[in-house]
Amino acid sequence: MRILLTNDDGIFAEGLCALYDALCQDHEVFVVAPEAERSAVGHAITLSDPLRVKRVKRGNVFFGYAVNGTPADCVKIAIHELIGPEIDLVLSGINRGANVGINVLYSGTVSAATEGVILGYPGLAISLDEYKEPDYCFAAYFASILVDFLAQNFLKNPKICLNVNIPFLPANKIKGIKFVRQSTAPLIERFERRVDPHGNVYYWQCGERFTEQDPDTDVVALKRGYITITPLQHNLSDPELLSKIASWQIEF
């Protein structure tokens, strides 16, 4: 397959390289990724500033293109300018840290996969549930298994977008795969107020914690040791509410 590989941790991130190495034997892998970390950028795109592209080597060998934009920018410019439209899969990751629950909305990793689907390609986002000391060995192995499975079973569906999260456990402790919905339960979050050495107040956004309890959600299944696979869509309309409000009479 011809795979476009991107992420939101930047082109030099360990997770992206691990995924590249796991796939490059069997597939043609094209790397177009942010030049530096662009986490939590959601589905941001860059319209007010120009995009610049640099060719990046790994050792002495050409590795891919680094873009001064967001993950969604990378997918767009890859397909429209750098690689061309002959792509079979848009793959994003491996992200350092899980992308489950409400955080899916904030995730640059997931948005790159969604952008793939918007442009007509299957999208796949892979994240590892460990931020501090990640080891991508098993996650990259599983990703390659999944890519091969999809290639044989499902990749003729350009509308498929899968968000995959992998627990950070030894392979024999992983309980299996669960196909689950995205949790929409709120996070417990807080801002930490500090004062800088010049006497000015600033805030760190932090302290999030999930409140979800339903075992059939990505949040809980991942926490319990399952690999979670959540199919995503990007139609934000609420059809139920739409039929409810269609009778409103608003005079103006």
Place this chain on the structure above:
Amino acid sequence: MRILLTNDDGIFAEGLCALYDALCQDHEVFVVAPEAERSAVGHAITLSDPLRVKRVKRGNVFFGYAVNGTPADCVKIAIHELIGPEIDLVLSGINRGANVGINVLYSGTVSAATEGVILGYPGLAISLDEYKEPDYCFAAYFASILVDFLAQNFLKNPKICLNVNIPFLPANKIKGIKFVRQSTAPLIERFERRVDPHGNVYYWQCGERFTEQDPDTDVVALKRGYITITPLQHNLSDPELLSKIASWQIEF
């Protein structure tokens, strides 16, 4: 009502001020908005940098808080730190330019309203379909009508999130209100390649055009002269695909 007002064009944007003026007689309006334009940032939030907050005056009177973050950041910090949880509505706009179709995903304006709903408040995003020479007079008037309608009819539903787009037409040319779904048809987009005076290549992302034809979508209804109202949700799971793939056997 107690209304939290934000936007993605920045606290000094004309559209936000017009909305403030249209509402401040009848409601308590709290302004917390980006210190400068943060368009197309989608649902980005700021985790790697601290947030700073400035008190902003209009004339000699306190007007609101300017934040060096995204629209979603503004909503979070407003409710968690600056204004407190006693809010009846999160209102975002009036945006300079429409937010319909796939662009809803990229919109900071819409994300602020969605963030309101995530935090448990009704959300309302208002955009005017004119970028070059907007006049917010009618849009602000209509927004105030809609806010009053919602206050009396619907605002006890904290899960409601409405994306409202207003055509840039004289009031008597507006054909009415349509309750429509978000278009998910692809955009035609392109990158313009240029060379800077130092010989370096850069790209402008531009040239988008809608391909949607269905009159029951936000894109087409707006173009035809209707005010469009689209109820939004933030559950990205695809339930249909979920039930299809639940039987997959992936060996690893």
